[in-house]
Structure formats: C-alpha cells, structure tokens
Amino acid sequence: MLALVFTVFAALSPVQGSGTLAIQAKTLHLGDGRVLEKGILLVQDGKFRAVGAGADLPPGVRLIQHEGAITPGFVAAHDQHTLGEEAADGTRAMLPEASIADAFDPKAKELRLAARAGVTTLLLAPGASNLVGGQTAVVKTAGARVLQRKSHLALSLSSEALRLDTPPTSPMGAINVLQEELAGNAGVFAELKAGRLPVMIHAVERHEVLRSLEFATRNGLKGSIEGAPLAGELADEIKQSGLSVVLQPFSGGDSRRELRAALALATAGVPFAFGLDAPNAGPQVLRLSAAMCLREGMDRKALEKALFADAATICGVGDRVGRLERGLDADFLLWSGDPLDLTSRLQAIYVDGVRLDTH
Amino acid sequence: MSQMITSGLLLALGCLPAFAQDKQESSNDWNVFAEELYTADGGVIKNALVRVQGGKIVAIVPGGSAASGDDSLRAAGMTAGMIDLSARIDMGFASVEQEHEISPGMRIADSIDLFDPEWTRTAKSGVTTVLANPRDDDVIGGLGLALKTAGANSVVERTLKADAVLRGAIGTQPSQRNHPAFGSPSDIFSRRPTTRMGVEWEWRKAMYDAAASRADKSRAYQGSEHVLAALDGKLALCIQTWSTQDIRTAVFLKEEIEREKLGSPRLILDAAAEAWKEPQLLVRSKAMVVLPPFPLQGRTGEGSFMAHDTAKVLHDLKVPIALSAHGTGAAETRLDRQAGLAMRGGLPFEAALAAVTIAPARMIGIDDRVGSIEVGKDADIVLWSGVPFELTSRVVGVLIDGRLVLDPRPDKNSAAAK
Numbered sequence: 001m002l003a004l005v006f007t008v009f010a011a012l013s014p015v016q017g018s019g020t021l022a023i024q025a026k027t028l029h030l031g032d033g034r035v036l037e038k039g040i041l042l043v044q045d046g047k048f049r050a051v052g053a054g055a056d057l058p059p060g061v062r063l064i065q066h067e068g069a070i071t072p073g074f075v076a077a078h079d080q081h082t083l084g085e086e087a088a089d090g091t092r093a094m095l096p097e098a099s100i101a102d103a104f105d106p107k108a109k110e111l112r113l114a115a116r117a118g119v120t121t122l123l124l125a126p127g128a129s130n131l132v133g134g135q136t137a138v139v140k141t142a143g144a145r146v147l148q149r150k151s152h153l154a155l156s157l158s159s160e161a162l163r164l165d166t167p168p169t170s171p172m173g174a175i176n177v178l179q180e181e182l183a184g185n186a187g188v189f190a191e192l193k194a195g196r197l198p199v200m201i202h203a204v205e206r207h208e209v210l211r212s213l214e215f216a217t218r219n220g221l222k223g224s225i226e227g228a229p230l231a232g233e234l235a236d237e238i239k240q241s242g243l244s245v246v247l248q249p250f251s252g253g254d255s256r257r258e259l260r261a262a263l264a265l266a267t268a269g270v271p272f273a274f275g276l277d278a279p280n281a282g283p284q285v286l287r288l289s290a291a292m293c294l295r296e297g298m299d300r301k302a303l304e305k306a307l308f309a310d311a312a313t314i315c316g317v318g319d320r321v322g323r324l325e326r327g328l329d330a331d332f333l334l335w336s337g338d339p340l341d342l343t344s345r346l347q348a349i350y351v352d353g354v355r356l357d358t359h
Numbered sequence: 360m361s362q363m364i365t366s367g368l369l370l371a372l373g374c375l376p377a378f379a380q381d382k383q384e385s386s387n388d389w390n391v392f393a394e395e396l397y398t399a400d401g402g403v404i405k406n407a408l409v410r411v412q413g414g415k416i417v418a419i420v421p422g423g424s425a426a427s428g429d430d431s432l433r434a435a436g437m438t439a440g441m442i443d444l445s446a447r448i449d450m451g452f453a454s455v456e457q458e459h460e461i462s463p464g465m466r467i468a469d470s471i472d473l474f475d476p477e478w479t480r481t482a483k484s485g486v487t488t489v490l491a492n493p494r495d496d497d498v499i500g501g502l503g504l505a506l507k508t509a510g511a512n513s514v515v516e517r518t519l520k521a522d523a524v525l526r527g528a529i530g531t532q533p534s535q536r537n538h539p540a541f542g543s544p545s546d547i548f549s550r551r552p553t554t555r556m557g558v559e560w561e562w563r564k565a566m567y568d569a570a571a572s573r574a575d576k577s578r579a580y581q582g583s584e585h586v587l588a589a590l591d592g593k594l595a596l597c598i599q600t601w602s603t604q605d606i607r608t609a610v611f612l613k614e615e616i617e618r619e620k621l622g623s624p625r626l627i628l629d630a631a632a633e634a635w636k637e638p639q640l641l642v643r644s645k646a647m648v649v650l651p652p653f654p655l656q657g658r659t660g661e662g663s664f665m666a667h668d669t670a671k672v673l674h675d676l677k678v679p680i681a682l683s684a685h686g687t688g689a690a691e692t693r694l695d696r697q698a699g700l701a702m703r704g705g706l707p708f709e710a711a712l713a714a715v716t717i718a719p720a721r722m723i724g725i726d727d728r729v730g731s732i733e734v735g736k737d738a739d740i741v742l743w744s745g746v747p748f749e750l751t752s753r754v755v756g757v758l759i760d761g762r763l764v765l766d767p768r769p770d771k772n773s774a775a776a777k
Contacts, residue, residue, distance in 0.1 A: 165546055167458030172469035207472035237512055
C-alpha cells in the first residue's frame with residue numbers, strides 16, 4: 001500500500017510511525033463549503049491531525065505537493081440497492097427493530113464500486129415497501145466496515161408501503177399506526193420521541209412529503225425526507241420543519257424542474273444530500289449530479305456541503321467524516337483539478353489515512 | 360343583516376380613505392366592489408364595497424363606489440364563498456383505511472393530496488370551503504375535515520375544523536366487493552358486511568359498544584371515543600344514504616339511540632337523493648340533508664331516483680339542506696349550477712344561495728368563520744359576471760382568506776391563475 005503512495009508522490013519522505021502524511025494542495029475543499037488555497041493536511045494514525053494554511057510538521061515528515069484539489073470523501077446519504085431483494089420484508093408492515101447493519105453483504109460489488117468512485121461513506125437503508133422498514137446503518141465502503149449501526153428509523157409514507165393485503169391500506173391508516181406506536185412510547189419509538197434517534201422518511205409525491213412534514217412536526221421528530229424529486233418545491237415548508245432532504249442523484253435525462261427543485265432547497269437553506277439509488281447508474285452519478293446542479297446555478301458552497309459535511313450530518317456521522325478537520329477520519333480524495341469539473345480526474349482515494357488500492 | 364350594515368358603516372366612516380390600493384398579486388388586502396351583494400339572509404346590498412384586510416372582511420359599505428383607475432376588484436355580483444360538504448376530492452382507495460369496516464379513528468386529514476389539480480378547479484369554481492371525508496367503502500370511515508380549497512401548502516393551515524364530522528355509509532357501497540370467508544379469512548374483504556343488513560348490524564354494534572364503554576371500558580374499541588362524541592351530539596354524524604331504505608335506516612338508528620337514551624346524534628344525511636320520498640321522516644327526526652348533484656334523467660347513485668324538486672320539497676318543510684357537486688367533472692355539474700338546478704325545481708334564490716353557503720356552514724359548525732359576507736368573517740368571496748346561478752352568469756373572481764385565487768380584472772386573469 002505504501003509503495004503505491006510512493007509511486008504517485010515520488011518525492012515522499014519516509015513515513016513516521018503508522019502512516020504520517022503531510023500534503024499541501026493547490027486547494028483544500030474543507031467539505032463545509034470553505035476552500036483553502038495552498039492548505040496543508042497533516043494525517044496521522046488515520047485521523048486528520050492538522051488542517052490549515054501552515055502546519056508544524058513532525059520532524060522527518062516531508063511535505064508532499066499536490067497540484068490539484070483535495071476534498072473529503074463523498075458521503076452518500078442513502079442506498080438500498082446494495083441489499084437487493086433483502087431490503088424489504090413483505091410479511092409485515094412494521095419491522096422497527098430490524099437492523100440493516102446485520103443484513104448487508106460486505107462483499108457486495110456496489111460497495112466496491114462506490115469506494116472507487118470516491119464515495120467513502122454510505123448510508124444503507126431498508127427498502128421503501130414497509131411502513132417501518134428498520135434501522136439504517138452507515139458503512140465505510142472500503143472494507144465494508146460499519147461506522148454507525150443505528151442512524152435512523154426508516155419509515156415509508158409513500159404509496160409503495162400501502163398494500164391491499166396487509167394493513168394499513170391508506171396513508172391515514174399508516175399515520176394512525178405510527179401515532180399509536182409513538183403513544184406506546186416503547187423501544188425505538190421512545191427513542192424517536194425523545195429525539196435520540198432521527199427518522200428517514202421515504203416519500204415520493206409532494207403530498208407524501210407534506211404528510212411526512214406534518215407527521216414529523218406534530219411529533220417533534222428529527223431526521224430527513226428521502227426519495228422525493230420535487231421536495232424542493234416545498235423548500236419553505238421543509239425549512240420550517242427542521243428536517244433535511246436526501247435526493248436521488250440526477251442523470252442526464254432528469255427534468256429541469258427537478259434540478260430547480262434541488263436549487264430551491266439550497267436557496268432556502270435546507271440541508272440536503274444525495275443518495276445512490278438511481279437505478280442503472282453507478283456511483284459516478286454523484287459527481288455528475290453535482291455538476292448539473294452547478295450548471296443550473298446552485299451555490300457552490302451549498303453544493304459542497306451537500307456532497308460532504310451536510311451529507312455526513314444527515315447520516316448522523318458528522319463528527320467522524322465529511323470534513324477536512326482536525327480529529328475527523330482521514331478520508332479524502334485527490335483530484336487533478338476542480339472536483340466538480342467533470343474533466344478532472346480522481347487520482348487517489350484515502351480512507352482512514354490509507355490509500356485505497358483501486359487497481 | 361341590519362347589524363351587518365351598521366357595523367360596516369361604523370368601520371367605514373372611521374378609516375376608509377386611508378386604504379390605499381397599491382399591491383402585488385400576493386397581497387390579501389382589497390377593496391371589493393359589486394353592483395349587487397347577495398347576502399344569504401334575504402337581502403341584496405346595492406353598490407356594495409367590501410373591504411378586506413389581513414384575510415378578513417373588515418367593512419361592508421352599502422352605496423359605495425369604487426374609484427376608477429385604482430386596483431379595486433369589481434364585478435356585477437358578489438356572494439360569500441361557496442361551501443360543498445360533499446366535494447369528494449379524494450385519493451381513491453388511499454382515502455379509506457380498509458383494515459376494519461369500523462374505523463372511526465381515521466383522520467382524512469392524513470389522506471389528502473393538496474397537489475391534486477381538483478383543488479384549484481374547485482377553488483376557481485367559487486367553492487372556497489369543503490368537507491373532506493373518507494371514501495364510503497367502510498361502514499364507518501373516519502373523521503371528516505373542513506378545509507379551504509386554496510392557500511398554504513399545509514393541511515393544518517388550511518383547516519377550518521379538524522374532526523368536523525364522523526363519516527360513514529349505509530347502503531351498498533360499504534358492502535361492495537366483500538365476500539364471506541370460507542375457513543379462515545383470506546383477505547381483508549372476506550369478513551366484512553356483504554349486505555345492507557350486515558352494514559346496519561355494524562352500525563348498531565359500533566354505537567351500542569361505544570355507548571356501553573361509558574360504564575364498561577372493556578367495550579371500547581379503536582376510535583370508539585369518536586362514536587361516543589357523535590352519539591352525544593358533540594360531533595356531527597354524516598352518513599351517506601342514497602336511497603329511501605338507507606335514509607330510513609339512518610333515521611331509525613338515530614331515533615333508536617334517542618329512545619334508548621344513549622345519546623342524541625346530530626345527523627347529516629349525505630347524498631340523500633331520495634329524501635323527497637318520505638320527507639316527514641326528516642322533519643320528525645330533525646335530520647339535515649346534503650343533496651347529491653342533480654342527475655340529468657333522475658336516476659343517480661346506488662340506483663336511487665332524485666326528483667327535480669327535491670330541494671324545494673325539503674325547503675318547504677324547513678328541513679336544513681345543502682347542495683353538493685361531487686367534484687368539478689364538468690361545468691354543468693359544478694356547485695353554482697346545482698343551485699341553478701335546485702331553483703329550476705322550485706327552490707327560491709335566497710334558499711339556493713343559503714344551500715351553498717351559510718346552511719352547510721351551520722351544519723358542521725363553521726358559520727362563525729365562513730358562509731356569509733359579514734364583518735369579522737374570513738374573506739372568502741365570489742364575484743359573478745351577473746346574477747348568481749343564472750345559466751348566463753359565471754364566477755369571475757374568487758378570494759380565499761383575502762388571497763386572489765381567480766382575478767376578476769380582465770388583464771390580470773392569467774397572472775393570478777396559480
């Protein structure tokens with residue numbers, strides 16, 4: 001692994017202890033929207049030890065120069081395809097204690113592909129066909145390590161969760177069931193009410209988004225709305241609810257209406273992030289989505305937050321990943337140029353301070 | 360009426376000149392002027408100027424005039440926004456919870472799609488408030504909701520009265536598609552009533568269990584507190600009853616509850632097309648009636664027959680009536696046209712106007728907010744090109760909570776069409 005580092009940065013001096021690394025890049029994209037010119041990253045023991053304009057390097061550590069940009073690893077705030085058919089249980093509407101952390105395949109090809117596209121952190125969520133699908137989990141794609149076992153309780157208030165053979169059969173029935181569970185105040189529902197566990201609510205249509213907002217507001221729930229391409233048309237209402245949004249990535253065929261809705265989220269100051277659920281699309285669409293938003297006129301800072309810091313916060317791991325900041329996991333990407341310029345190449349991926357073998 | 364004018368005058372003398380008309384489309388402060396303002400209480404105010412501020416009616420000035428060239432809204436006629444207690448803007452089978460045939464705890468507020476274009480069509484047709492109900496595929500479907508047809512993207516903010524009625528049905532709809540279970544029930548339709556008798560049995564059991572739960576908590580069931588509230592008359596009981604036999608069942612149930620001293624329900628019979636057949640039953644039981652849209656050839660829902668003078672017959676016997684449109688499918692069936700058809704059957708104009716405004720408001724207890732043009736009420740106003748309900752008249756302007764939903768100014772019609 002170290003040998004690979006040396007091949008890219010031939011001038012690198014011997015590394016001290018377990019993986020000490022100091023890199024100065026043309027630009028450091030901190031992940032929260034700020035960009036540092038000629039900033040220096042100091043990595044030690046898998047964590048960022050220092051991020052700044054100047055850093056006191058430990059003796060014997062040489063500063064590597066990178067003629068490009070460095071960003072944190074991408075954080076994708078939703079994925080259910082990794083689980084395939086295992087993501088949904090058709091026998092019951094409610095599986096509140098089910099945990100996806102116990103169910104996903106660590107060898108899944110999707111995880112490997114995501115890692116190689118620079119998506120270093122990924123939220124795995126149960127499928128949307130259960131009213132209460134279970135608990136989401138956050139994994140590091142490289143090595144499929146679970147970063148957080150229980151990030152949200154996944155709810156689905158979309159029509160996908162309503163079936164005529166299994167109650168509830170209607171949105172009002174679904175809300176009624178959830179209200180009763182919250183009133184029962186047991187298990188994960190007690191955690192929801194106490195604000196210790198956020199929800200991730202799958203909603204597709206705008207009326208489903210509104211219903212989700214009103215349900216969350218009525219019960220003082222925290223969390224995110226996921227899966228609604230036009231959620232941004234309700235940006236003010238979402239802002240008021242305090243919830244955040246997870247969008248599916250854009251691909252070339254998406255309508256401008258959806259892009260404008262995403263822009264509205266950024267304008268209203270609603271924290272949002274992208275998921276990776278676009279069918280038939282690889283994890284590279286995350287970058288494509290970002291470029292499309294930029295072209296449509298989205299504020300660049302808001303966009304970078306969506307890809308990094310806000311995505312990590314939405315996943316519940318903002319204190320571990322998503323920013324280039326002292327103390328956080330040293331997950332970062334080396335780019336040949338502007339990371340949101342599609343002609344830039346991803347040159348190296350580091351996870352916990354170790355370069356990922358992409359060959 | 361006289362009180363209305365007096366209070367209007369007092370306010371008008373106080374502060375009318377200060378009211379500048381310089382505004383954006385988003386404003387909800389207006390001077391609304393009409394050659395004739397039709398109150399639902401029997402009067403017509405000539406050259407009425409209605410001032411709207413902060414979404415409320417703050418003054419009514421008879422004999423006023425709108426200065427030319429300002430931004431006032433003006434039209435030939437003005438009425439209060441219309442109210443439809445059976446607008447049926449629903450989400451199909453998502454508007455009924457089919458787990459149980461008795462589902463009094465379900466709130467239609469949680470099964471509403473505010474983005475259905477039907478809301479805009481309804482609002483622009485002059486209907487400013489509707490009662491949304493669960494679909495009648497359950498015996499007791501749940502709790503209806505009175506809400507405005509336009510406004511904020513929020514069911515909560517548009518709500519006039521949550522839990523406005525307890526909704527249910529008597530007839531063939533709640534037993535349709537059901538079948539008896541052989542062995543163990545195989546789906547949710549295999550244990551529900553399959554006949555009118557079964558439907559009636561479900562009603563009676565729900566009511567008696569709820570009544571018994573007063574003394575014996577073990578008789579309570581999910582949502583039975585709402586059935587209890589309906590028995591006590593605190594919550595109006597709104598039941599779909601198309602035909603005579605179903606109207607009878609509802610009335611007999613009400614009378615039975617009263618006879619047994621279990622309560623005193625306030626009964627609203629919705630879609631009571633055959634109410635004209637035994638109107639004395641309605642007089643006797645003090646039931647209120649929401650009529651379905653007038654059918655072109657008499658025959659209407661569940662095989663019932665609605666006479667052209669149904670509204671007149673009930674009105675003459677002082678049975679409280681409201682008209683309804685069951686949606687805006689065609690211009691010919693919308694609520695203003697229903698009023699015209701009721702008039703063709705002999706209903707006087709004032710009664711027809713009341714039947715689409717103040718009468719439905721009183722039935723569900725929202726007349727403190729809507730149903731007439733009165734100082735202090737919500738600025739829900741309809742402007743007409745001529746005399747309302749005439750075949751040659753149409754709705755040219757609509758305000759809901761003072762916000763323009765349909766702009767009567769010819770050159771701005773498209774700008775406000777949102």
